[in-house]
Amino acid sequence: MQPRDDRSFEPLSNRTYLETPENVRLAFRLAGPGTRLAAYLVDFALRVVIFYAMAIAASTLLVPVTGTGLSTGLFYVLAFVLEWGYGCFFETWWNGQTPGKRLFGLRVIKTEGYSIGFYDAMLRNLLRAADFFPLLYAAGFIAAASTSRMQRIGDMVAGTMVIRERRPELKGELAGLANYEPFSMNEFEHNYRPAEKTLEAIEALFRRKLDLAPARLDEIAMILAEPIGRRLTSFDQRKFAREQPAEFLFRVLRSSSADREADVTGSSAA
Amino acid sequence: MNKQSFLRDRRPAWERFESLLTRAEAPSKPKLAPDEVSEFSELFRALCYDLAQVRSRDWGSAIERYLNDLVVRGHGAFYGGKPMKRGSVTVFFTHVFPRLLRQNQAFFWVAAALFFVPMAASWAIIASDPSLAHRVLPGSVLYTMERMYEGNATESAADADADSDSDSGSGFGRQDAAMAGFYIKHNTSIAFQCFALGFFLGIGTIYVLLSNGIQIGTVAGYVIAQGHGERFLGFVVSHSSFELTAIVVSGAAGLVLGHAILAPGNLSRMDSLRERGRVAVQLALGAAGMLFVAAMIEGFWSAQPLPLMVKYVVASIFWLAVIAYLGFAGRGDDPR
Incomplete structure (x- = not known):
């Protein structure tokens, strides 16, 4: 059975969710057509290289030993194995990855979340013939665009999906945050402290500080600065929040950075 | 906390x-x-x-x-899934594949009809009027086919007795290996395509079966009508046992896939595809194995210049082997 799919709430999301027997909802990031195409091209180039290496090896090394007949025959068989077996071989033995997929951090897994087996790899790679139809993977592209897990035909039949593997991201220190003056708790009403998600949004903005024009930075910051600023007790501070929203948000971030340092070390154990 | x-x-x-x-x-x-x-x-x-x-x-x-x-x-x-056991390749060919084919034999017979009926029909029609062959295949293909089976009549029967096994390996036999390799690549690719295109409601598979049946029938009818019947039959009769049957098996695999979409029963079409796809891919793999055998026979045996009688006897052994294999292999107890 297919695991239940509750993406109906996120029609354009590239995530898919899976509920485990432990009643935990797992999130997977799906690989889009662009990355998959890039991985495919790398694999394709590699196959071309191997093909010519085989052709040269067969004609220069093998022919003098075995004669043209046997080496030509062997060459045909190897070309066949390369054409149909490349994806199947790597995805079976490298647990859902080909060299191209590995390069781009992609992996093929079952839609149930575990690793694929030989028949899965075989199915999704043999069915490339259907995905390719009528030319240049048109059928596969339509299938991937219309299924919630971005599955091409081979993936649908094999019950697999291609995900982007998360690499535990070790983000550097927030350079320059110490220059901002922290607020103290009692400057906010009811000891207000922004939620973790809010702080993460501010952190993301802080990291982009130098990429954005100051005006644009303030414009974006206003979205959060406005509701947070309303929690301030002093009128002057509220005015400051409205007039220099980016500056204000970074000071809010600095205020909770003591907590956050512990958090970052906690997650960097990944 | x-x-x-x-x-x-x-x-x-x-x-x-x-x-x-x-x-x-x-x-x-x-x-x-x-x-x-x-x-x-x-x-x-x-x-x-x-x-x-x-x-x-x-x-x-x-x-x-x-x-x-x-x-x-x-x-x-x-x-995660169980790891593959050692020896599972052998078990696949001795038990799993023939059993699976018998479980799905309805698809096999339909595929056989889709392949052999047009083949017999075009064979009979072309035999009665060889000029019609040009309406099926381009002249260049027919010409190549005719040249292939023309040969020099002197080479076959006279030298046949003198040719020992070791001798035939010297010059002629090495070309055989090249042909065997070519057949493995070419025929198995067709079989895999025949299977994969079954996804399109089985239409792709039906098309591949019909067109291959018609073409093979046409070539047979044409070449025999040109008077090369003995050479032609002597060449194809052995490996056709595994080759034609394997094409039908891969056709059956494609039809299983098409049927899974058309008639999913109580499952969703997606689930039905996944369930039946597992069966279909194993049939396609079995067909690939049979095509490998066929290519070996075609490359190393079929072209041997031996008397026609020998060819026919050996060919009937091959045909019986195919029937025995698909019909009876893997009956009885489970392996291990």
Whole structure:
């Protein structure tokens, strides 16, 4: 059975969710057509290289030993194995990855979340013939665009999906945050402290500080600065929040950075 | 409990789980000891609980991502499929494949009809009026076919007796290997395509079966009508046993796939595809194995200049072997 799919709430999301027997909802990031195409091209180039290496090896090394007949025959068989077996071989033995997929951090897994087996790899790679139809993977592209897990035909039949593997991201220190003056708790009403998600949004903005024009930075910051600023007790501070929203948000971030340092070390154990 | 104390308390367990997980994921032989497996399972459940807690308390997505990632990996290791057993390739060909084909023989017979009926019809029609062959195949193809089976009549029967096995390996036999390789590549690719195109409601498969049937029938009718019947039949009769049957088997695989979409029964079409796809791919693999045998026969045996009688006797052995294999292999007890 297919695991239940509750993406109906996120029609354009590239995530898919899976509920485990432990009643935990797992999130997977799906690989889009662009990355998959890039991985495919790398694999394709590699196959071309191997093909010519085989052709040269067969004609220069093998022919003098075995004669043209046997080496030509062997060459045909190897070309066949390369054409149909490349994806199947790597995805079976490298647990859902080909060299191209590995390069781009992609992996093929079952839609149930575990690793694929030989028949899965075989199915999704043999069915490339259907995905390719009528030319240049048109059928596969339509299938991937219309299924919630971005599955091409081979993936649908094999019950697999291609995900982007998360690499535990070790983000550097927030350079320059110490220059901002922290607020103290009692400057906010009811000891207000922004939620973790809010702080993460501010952190993301802080990291982009130098990429954005100051005006644009303030414009974006206003979205959060406005509701947070309303929690301030002093009128002057509220005015400051409205007039220099980016500056204000970074000071809010600095205020909770003591907590956050512990958090970052906690997650960097990944 | 606040976030800091939670992290402090739980981190050792996560790190322990991660070290077990890394070993469980490694492809090396000795994995986890029995008591480590139960420890793994305990830690895994605790980890799932931690993830749920982090989410419900909204303790930030950095830590949530870390735990989610760990649970994803743990889930894969914990519920993943069984590893392949050694010797499963042999068991596949001795038991699994012939059994599966017999379970799905309706598809086999339909595919056989789609392939052999047009083949016989075009053969009969072309035999009665060879000029019609040009309406099926381009003249250049027919010309090549005719040249292929023309040969020099002197070469065959007279030299046949003198040709010992070792002798034939010298010049002629080496070309055979090239042909065998070519047949493996060419025919198996067609068989795989025949299977894969079954996804399009079986239409692709039906097309491949019909067109191959018509073309093969046309060539047969034409070449025989040109008076090369003996050479032609002597050449094809042996390997056609495995080759034609394998094409029908791959056709059956494609039809299984098409049928899964057209008539999913109580399943959703997606689930039906997944369930029947597993059957279909095994049939296609079996067909590939048969085509490998066919290519070996075609490359190393079919072109041997031997008396026609010998060819026919050996060919009937091959045909009986195919029937016995598909009809009776794997009956009785399960292997091991």
